[in-house]
Amino acid sequence: MSASPHKTSLSNQTGLSNKSAWLLSWQGVTFFILLLTLYRILAITQGHVSLFYDEAYYYHWSLDPDWGYYSKPPMVAWIITMTTSLFSDNDFAVKLGAPILYGLTAGVVYRIGKHLWNPQAAACSALVFCAAPLVGFNSLFITTDAPLLFFWALATWLFIIALQTQSWKNWLLVGVAVGLGMMSKYTMALLPIGLFLYMGASKQYRPLLLTLKPWSAAVVAGLIFALNIYWNYQHNFVTLNHTSEISQLDKKLFNPDKLAEFILSQLIVFGPIWSYFLIRQWMSKEARAAITQSGILLATFLPLFLIICTQALLSRAFINWAAPCLIAASLWTGFYLSRQPRRKLIIGLIIQLGFISTFYHWPIILESAGIERTRKVDPFQRTQGWSELATQLKPVLMASPNALITSPSRKLLAYISFYAEPGQLRVARWNPDQNNIRDYYDLLFNLRNYAHQNQQAFILINETPLDSNLLSRFQQCGSEQHYTETVFRDLSREIYLYECTGFKGYINEGP
Incomplete structure (x- = not known):
């Protein structure tokens, strides 16, 4: 670990200016x-x-x-x-x-x-x-x-x-x-x-x-x-x-x-x-x-x-x-x-x-140059719009403070929970396969933990409409609510929301 014999001093460097020195x-x-x-x-x-x-x-x-x-x-x-x-x-x-x-x-x-x-x-x-x-x-x-x-x-x-x-x-x-x-x-x-x-x-x-x-x-x-x-x-x-x-x-x-x-x-x-x-x-x-x-x-x-x-x-x-x-x-x-x-x-x-x-600063550069930001030219497009979309959902979450935010999507649970309720975590991850745990939410907060609790309320969210088979696993579900946030001309964030109560269990686990 001895020093290299090739040590040099600043004074020996070719073309060395005072600033670079x-x-x-x-x-x-x-x-x-x-x-x-x-x-x-x-x-x-x-x-x-x-x-x-x-x-x-x-x-x-x-x-x-x-x-x-x-x-x-x-x-x-x-x-x-x-x-x-x-x-x-x-x-x-x-x-x-x-x-x-x-x-x-x-x-x-x-x-x-x-x-x-x-x-x-x-x-x-x-x-x-x-x-x-x-x-x-x-x-x-x-x-x-x-x-x-x-x-x-x-x-x-x-x-x-x-x-x-x-x-x-x-x-x-x-x-x-x-x-x-x-x-x-x-x-x-x-x-x-x-x-x-x-x-x-x-x-x-x-x-x-x-x-x-x-x-x-x-x-x-x-x-x-x-x-x-x-x-x-x-x-x-x-x-x-x-x-x-x-x-x-x-x-x-x-x-x-x-x-x-x-x-x-x-x-x-x-x-x-x-x-x-x-x-x-x-x-x-x-x-x-x-x-x-x-x-x-x-x-x-x-x-x-x-x-x-x-x-x-x-x-x-x-x-x-x-x-x-x-x-x-x-x-x-x-x-x-x-x-x-x-x-x-x-x-x-x-x-x-x-x-x-x-x-x-690419988005700022685009706007300064009069170039429209689109999903094809903006490298930050994957992170845009989620905060605004979560803000739209806040009234629903505030109206049901004991309801669990439920989704098959880790991304939605992360984004909506963080931006709508920073400092809190009230989630229930939808994943019927207990042999294939997908993430932290699934490990500790899987929806099956709340099966047969008839008074427990849930706020189901997804980026596409949920099919009737999934919704049928709840005792009662309200009508579909649709929220959208336009990010760019060619990019929108969407959430379909359902207010439900009484999870019956997954199809292969419940009555």
């Missing part, structure tokens, strides 16, 4: 990260940046802090609990953790680069990370990737320090960081695998495997993660069933086209400019020589990347499944750019941040 100082890069984070916080206050339904769904998790939830560990819900406790139950507060966590991760990337190489490479790496499209896009939406990337970077940094200092405190902190990462997303399990492989492959650090320190870190991580395992035990390991389902390994098991698509997508989410420099860096003999001295980055990159590529080849892989690979990629690219004329870094930042900023 200041940007690559620790004061400059800190100011840049803080300013960019503030800008991204302000971006989520824009009217068109509303909640994606997964965010509203995670918000409902946060109303009941627990050690686990249907499909994910609890960290994202805990973060939303903290931010909404401070800033109330609204879109801004739900999303706030995302830009803050990505800003903190950029700071940790800087610390890793400084330990591996030098302050200039560290600064370039942090800037590269900030300007990756995936980071920019995800800064508008709170997902499990935000805490995952933070704890992935933090555990990597602490691991480097622990190797250098051999301090019990630092090894135990590695365990805490890995454990909290596991409580963020199960992908984190691949990081300690890579770290142990790194120690095993290193003559210098292999003897550590015969000591208690790295194993104590593993025990600490395991004890933290055991809380989520216990939760899964209490709920019949529903999370494992969900993970197995989305992997789709029961389908066609050889898809080279999916693999190629996945690899291309990784170049896109890292950004075309950074991807070009990353490829150039691997073609540079000098840069490769420095990279081999920081094999720790290979250990944090390869296991995850190879496993997700294998998953893509066998069935499919979502574009964000290899998101932590951005950390090593940013560091490699940052090292390469630290040895290049500064204009390459500056031009790359301008292009990539310009692209991200254009995405942030």
Whole structure:
């Protein structure tokens, strides 16, 4: 873990201006990260940046802090609990953790680069990370990737320090960081695998495997993660069933086209400019020589990347499944750019941040240009109109405060419950198949829990009219009510609502 022999000073950089020299100082890069984070916080206050339904769904998790939830560990819900406790139950507060966590991760990337190489490479790496499209896009939406990337970077940094200092405190902190990462997303399990492989492959650090320190870190991580395992035990390991389902390994098991698509997508989410420099860096003999001295980055990159590529080849892989690979990629690219004329870094930042900023404000740009917003040209169209539609339903919900909002749709339960009644959750999920639990609502609030309670009222909602067979499972249902909200000329949100009482049970479960 020794520093690279290729360290350089600012004075040796070709064409280095005073401004770019200041940007690559620790004061400059800190100011840049803080300013960019503030800008991204302000971006989520824009009217068109509303909640994606997964965010509203995670918000409902946060109303009941627990050690686990249907499909994910609890960290994202805990973060939303903290931010909404401070800033109330609204879109801004739900999303706030995302830009803050990505800003903190950029700071940790800087610390890793400084330990591996030098302050200039560290600064370039942090800037590269900030300007990756995936980071920019995800800064508008709170997902499990935000805490995952933070704890992935933090555990990597602490691991480097622990190797250098051999301090019990630092090894135990590695365990805490890995454990909290596991409580963020199960992908984190691949990081300690890579770290142990790194120690095993290193003559210098292999003897550590015969000591208690790295194993104590593993025990600490395991004890933290055991809380989520216990939760899964209490709920019949529903999370494992969900993970197995989305992997789709029961389908066609050889898809080279999916693999190629996945690899291309990784170049896109890292950004075309950074991807070009990353490829150039691997073609540079000098840069490769420095990279081999920081094999720790290979250990944090390869296991995850190879496993997700294998998953893509066998069935499919979502574009964000290899998101932590951005950390090593940013560091490699940052090292390469630290040895290049500064204009390459500056031009790359301008292009990539310009692209991200254009995405942030695209609806405003369209309106300013006199171009009509439609579902085909507005990338935010999937999140639009739900707040207004929920407002239309408020009088019905207020008139029946004891009625349960019921739907076969997770999306509707998330959106309508959040926007109509923030801070509350009174839902009953329609799903007759008790062997195929679909989501958090289904796990804890399935409609069958209220069967044969003749006085219990329900407000059924759906995006299309419900058929008579479904409505017949209630003792009584009022006439159909239709609500619509026009978003664009070619996009409307619709809800069909029925006020019912007395659920008889599902067809195969009730009389």
